Amino acid sequence: MTVQASDFRFLADFMRDAAAIVLEPGKEYLVDSRLAPVASQAGFSGISALVQELRRSTHSPLAQKVIDAMTTNETSFFRDAAPYQHLRKAVLPALIEARRNERALSIWCAAASSGQEPYSMLMMMREEFPQLANWNVRFLATDISQEMLQRCRAGTYSQLEVNRGLPAPLLVKYFTKRGIDWQIDERLRSAIEWREFNLAGRAWLGLPSFDLIMLRNVMIYFDLQTKRSILANMRKVLRPDGYLFLGTAETTLNIDERFQSEQAQSSCYRVRAA
């Protein structure tokens, strides 16, 4: 199955308008691999027929399915060693010290995808910072994809998924085998508030302030203007002594100079003092 040029142009415009995601020429293979299953499941003869239906309405359940499919990313538990090490060794100890009087922490995973990142962080916090059990920890995880959020809430992972990056002692401690899949404990699932959120949208006013924000491996999909707007909004919801993590291949450099690198290897940033 190959994508026709006119269909690709339509999908690129649709993804830009609906989710501020940039699909540059050359990404036809991505459209092909992501949307062929959607077309087939929805009973279309191919991507062309799916696009034809999408042209009729861009606010349908089908449109949401297309957004879901195009924004879903491969991930793993504890993806990249550096950020988790920096969280463990520096960031969480510093935040726990700074908030010792109020005994409250607020954390936001802004691109939760299929949930491995928030669950990895939560497991790490339970294992390494047991004192937080008596704190008021607010853990928000958001994603643009409703389908992903449903997966996150269910907390069910395939064997291939738990094979990726999850230490076996944590599998034993926090998961239950359900048929051929593995489900994470209800205690962890209910410790996270899952919410739909479009980073390129306008719902930022409803957000509280955060001590720690994970914005990993999502900025790469946005154009420069959207990146600038997202980082400016992040500054507004990040507490002055808070921390922002980007993906290890991402940077605020030449996008938002108000952020300064706190630790380059883990792509950890803080807001410069005014």
Next chain:
Amino acid sequence: MRALVVDDSAVIRTVLTRILAGLGFEVVSAVNGKEALEKLEVCKRPDLTLVDWNMPEMNGYEFIRAVRADTRWRDMPIMMVTTETEMEQVVRALAAGANEYLMKPFTPEMVQEKLAILGIAQG
């Protein structure tokens, strides 16, 4: 870095050897637990051992118990790589002394990520 790969399947031994060699390991292999114990006696101490569960003569579980009972190998990182995918088996392997557990089928990335967990290579 040296690795010992223990599996009765020639295909799996070849696949794991290729993956580990690509990560800079010098690899020695054995077809069952008994042969692996013999290799441990004569070869240089491996930095990592990957062992299958179901093998003739001596299986991976028995191998891990034997290795952990010997003070020379008590701290050697061992990962079980197996088609056994029930929770009970993971628990048993860890209790016997396995440091990690990888379920077949696996990809090179999964092996690399597990090595990162063991602090042996960057994932």
